[in-house]
Amino acid sequence: MFIVSNLPACAGVGFKPEHFRDILAAPQPLGFFEVHAENYMGAGGPPHAQLGALRERYTLSVHGVGLSIGSMEPLNREHLMRLKLLCERYQPESFSEHLAWSSHNDIYLNDLLPLPYTPQTLARVTEHIDEVQSALGRQMLLENPSTYIRFSESTIPEIDFLTEVSKRTGCGLLLDINNVFVSAKNHGAQPLAYLDSFPFDRVKEIHLGGHDEEVDEVGGPLLIDTHASPITEAVWSLYSHVIARAGALPTLIEWDNDVPDWPTLRHEATLAQNILSDASCASAA
Amino acid sequence: MSAMPAQFEMSFADALLNADRPVPCGITAHNAAIPTRRFAVYRNNVAVGLRKALQSRFPVVEKIIGEEFFAAMALVYVREQPPRSPQLTTYGDELPAFIAAFEPARELPYLADVARLEAARTRSYHAADATPLGADHFAGFDTDAVAGIRIDMHPSTEIVRSPYPIVTIWAMNSGEQELAPIENWHGEDALISRPSPQVEIRALPPGGAAFLLALAAGLPLGRAAEAALAEEPNFNLTGNLAGLIGSGLVRDIVFPQPKK
Numbered sequence A: 001m002f003i004v005s006n007l008p009a010c011a012g013v014g015f016k017p018e019h020f021r022d023i024l025a026a027p028q029p030l031g032f033f034e035v036h037a038e039n040y041m042g043a044g045g046p047p048h049a050q051l052g053a054l055r056e057r058y059t060l061s062v063h064g065v066g067l068s069i070g071s072m073e074p075l076n077r078e079h080l081m082r083l084k085l086l087c088e089r090y091q092p093e094s095f096s097e098h099l100a101w102s103s104h105n106d107i108y109l110n111d112l113l114p115l116p117y118t119p120q121t122l123a124r125v126t127e128h129i130d131e132v133q134s135a136l137g138r139q140m141l142l143e144n145p146s147t148y149i150r151f152s153e154s155t156i157p158e159i160d161f162l163t164e165v166s167k168r169t170g171c172g173l174l175l176d177i178n179n180v181f182v183s184a185k186n187h188g189a190q191p192l193a194y195l196d197s198f199p200f201d202r203v204k205e206i207h208l209g210g211h212d213e214e215v216d217e218v219g220g221p222l223l224i225d226t227h228a229s230p231i232t233e234a235v236w237s238l239y240s241h242v243i244a245r246a247g248a249l250p251t252l253i254e255w256d257n258d259v260p261d262w263p264t265l266r267h268e269a270t271l272a273q274n275i276l277s278d279a280s281c282a283s284a285a
Numbered sequence B: 001m002s003a004m005p006a007q008f009e010m011s012f013a014d015a016l017l018n019a020d021r022p023v024p025c026g027i028t029a030h031n032a033a034i035p036t037r038r039f040a041v042y043r044n045n046v047a048v049g050l051r052k053a054l055q056s057r058f059p060v061v062e063k064i065i066g067e068e069f070f071a072a073m074a075l076v077y078v079r080e081q082p083p084r085s086p087q088l089t090t091y092g093d094e095l096p097a098f099i100a101a102f103e104p105a106r107e108l109p110y111l112a113d114v115a116r117l118e119a120a121r122t123r124s125y126h127a128a129d130a131t132p133l134g135a136d137h138f139a140g141f142d143t144d145a146v147a148g149i150r151i152d153m154h155p156s157t158e159i160v161r162s163p164y165p166i167v168t169i170w171a172m173n174s175g176e177q178e179l180a181p182i183e184n185w186h187g188e189d190a191l192i193s194r195p196s197p198q199v200e201i202r203a204l205p206p207g208g209a210a211f212l213l214a215l216a217a218g219l220p221l222g223r224a225a226e227a228a229l230a231e232e233p234n235f236n237l238t239g240n241l242a243g244l245i246g247s248g249l250v251r252d253i254v255f256p257q258p259k260k
């Protein structure tokens, strides 16, 4: 059996344990919750108690941050088996990971690191995604990264790389519009031009989040993907543009650092829901 | 000249963990040949991210030595012993041993044991769930059989022994107890367990740690009581057994096989 990623075309929120009580106090008009897989890899305890309660009530998306799909080294099978266990335990409607690497030589670097886009890396990422999808028995979504540097050896545009991986493996794409904005600004490119050539028909989820603005040594903009603040006007307007062109898509608000109170976070989801449609998206798990 | 991607990973990873390395060649930006500040974003993400993982696991150690000292120590620890697994909730199991050998922390000889207690606390937090046996399971035992009983301990049970008052130090620095000078400076054995959703930490009575460690090692009650008596001549088996059950530390009891 091959489970296809299946989130409702509604606004959802990244789950933070500090919001657990607020979330359970009343039914939330949200399409789904998303959790970071690595936070639920212990055997038991409060994290699983919370996730179990959440899962009973809401549609669930599991988002991995540590699989290192973009690495040229073999995948960490132990970690893949932990993901499999988690997916079997909670049967999420969707599983996603990043076009990035985070482990090298058995060391876990705890960041989503960029890779050069070449025929060799394309072949390797394709192999890894085939391996993930067959191990999990489900389709995965691959997320476009936010990047700060480029590789001189890259020969394939990022969108072509993502599209080709999706064509070869059947994986869906997770379009992070904040990542598009951050990367474009960091590389002196136009986010709108990037979005207009994105294969929307392969997109199964959208991410929206906040970023910080710094400058590099020559005064150029250096945007950092921090997920520590509200979504900016520029990213909201790109989002409206995408929804107008692609139609309604499952949309996640990511706010992982300096986490605000629940009403503030839910407000961001309401803003996304308003752009998606006026229809209510109360979840049915 | 293009390098192999795997080499890129190697030099990238190496430069991330060692701040004195230059930006690896082949890395560029649209407005700079050598994008030092841009590369520094990754370096900073790695350092800050791993430090935060340690901070969230060892908040009392950080409270004791201060944010700055902890950050400096974390930087050295991360470089010497970076995580080997993406499951960061387990990162820092070796921090107590590292602290014990960390020269700048030498003036705080109890710090490593406090770190052991905190490491045990998170292990207990993430341990498997299990319903403890109720006290009624122990009623009406044949007293002769008691010595042969083995106890299957709740998976969240952890014991940390120390020649320092680690439970008191932990309680005072975690907000459980008011911060005050410790008048009676003596060793404390910590019992860490999670029979309910909350992790509980308390000091064991004399002989208690020897007793529980023997039970956890699979010894029958009689032998565990002997181990405890060797440390504490006044060790009270009935009282400690009642405490064991009352604290929800028993997942199951295993009766001796009848002799043929």
Ligand SMILES: [Fe+2]
Binding pocket: A143, A176, A179, A207, A254
């Ligand atoms: Fe994202």
